[in-house]
Amino acid sequence: MQSPLVSTAWLAANLQNDKLILLDASMATVIGKEPIVYDSPCYIPGSHKCDLETVLIYPSSSQPHTFPTAAIFAAAVQPLGIQADSVVVIYDNQGVYSSPRAWWIFRTMGIEQVYVLDGGLPKWLAENRHVVVDLDDAATTSESDLAVNYNDRQVCSCNQLLEQLNDPTITVLDARAQARYLGQVAEPRPGVRAGHIPGSLNLPFLHVLDGDCFKSETQLQQLFAEIVTQPEQRLVFSCGSGITACIILLAAVIAGYNNVALYDGSWAEWGSNPQLPIE
Numbered sequence: 001m002q003s004p005l006v007s008t009a010w011l012a013a014n015l016q017n018d019k020l021i022l023l024d025a026s027m028a029t030v031i032g033k034e035p036i037v038y039d040s041p042c043y044i045p046g047s048h049k050c051d052l053e054t055v056l057i058y059p060s061s062s063q064p065h066t067f068p069t070a071a072i073f074a075a076a077v078q079p080l081g082i083q084a085d086s087v088v089v090i091y092d093n094q095g096v097y098s099s100p101r102a103w104w105i106f107r108t109m110g111i112e113q114v115y116v117l118d119g120g121l122p123k124w125l126a127e128n129r130h131v132v133v134d135l136d137d138a139a140t141t142s143e144s145d146l147a148v149n150y151n152d153r154q155v156c157s158c159n160q161l162l163e164q165l166n167d168p169t170i171t172v173l174d175a176r177a178q179a180r181y182l183g184q185v186a187e188p189r190p191g192v193r194a195g196h197i198p199g200s201l202n203l204p205f206l207h208v209l210d211g212d213c214f215k216s217e218t219q220l221q222q223l224f225a226e227i228v229t230q231p232e233q234r235l236v237f238s239c240g241s242g243i244t245a246c247i248i249l250l251a252a253v254i255a256g257y258n259n260v261a262l263y264d265g266s267w268a269e270w271g272s273n274p275q276l277p278i279e
Contacts, residue, residue: 004103004253005118005214006089008127014087015046021086023050024135025102026093026121031188032177032244033206036094036122042131044124048080049135050090050102052243064189064241065101067264070150073109077146082111084145091117091124095212100246104262110149116250119213126212156236156261158269162276164236165199171228172200175239175248176267183278188240192271195278197238201227205244208251220255228257238263238270 014020024047050056055076058066068076082088088106092099099116106114117124125131164170174196179185181202183194196202208215208223215223228235235252239245242264249260263270270276 006115008124019087021088022047023090025050025090025099027098045132063269070148074148082146088114091120093121095120095122100250101243104246108154122212156263171233172236173203174200175205175244177204198277198279205247220251224255234259236261238266241268242266
């Protein structure tokens with residue numbers, strides 16, 4: 001598979017594949033869109049929990065949702081039974097929201113066969129496909145041969161970004177809504193200033209979506225061509241706390257851009273530090 005996405009039809013046809021590892025990366029908190037609220041929990045059969053709020057984080061960080069270390073990641077995924085030849089598919093219950101964040105964590109840790117379910121649980125339900133009321137929480141007893149290799153080029157720190165602000169080969173894309181980017185509304189997190197990183201460009205994450213799914217590859221190519229004037233540019237993605245930035249990062253990858261990185265601290269970190277410049 002060349003695309004970082006899989007369809008609901010592909011997943012339905014491969015649910016019994018022994019190599020499939022299916023992960024639900026839904027989050028309790030949804031910011032930047034009207035959340036889909038369910039009367040009761042439901043999951044695609046065989047799903048395991050991928051916890052982005054309390055497990056796949058760096059717990060000592062003062063920032064929300066900070067990227068886990070390689071050791072934390074390895075310990076978190078070991079019970080899932082992921083092997084070197086596993087095919088990992090990640091979805092969330094908002095269509096496309098937090099699953100790209102989990103996808104980028106796996107990719108940054110060196111896991112190549114990892115994909116996002118386009119449309120997620122809402123599309124699965126809209127097609128009247130079978131769901132269950134419980135996650136598969138059975139831990140595997142088999143030893144994993146998964147090699148975790150953290151690629152630090154795929155995550156950008158605050159200091160690195162500050163040093164590169166005037167670099168013409170770097171473009172920072174901010175996934176927050178325009179009003180937040182322009183500083184016209186207060187930030188949802190206390191103590192965080194309004195505004196944006198100097199020189200950054202605004203691409204609200206909803207602009208790369210068509211309902212619950214990503215826009216087509218052609219549409220995304222056209223969208224990014226209007227923003228990124230030089231194809232060799234390095235693209236750094238930011239948002240409020242590093243979640244929705246991964247949506248537009250994944251959209252860029254779908255459009256064919258590979259020199260990409262996540263500014264993990266995003267505006268929660270940048271906007272809360274009065275020593276950092278803002279616009």
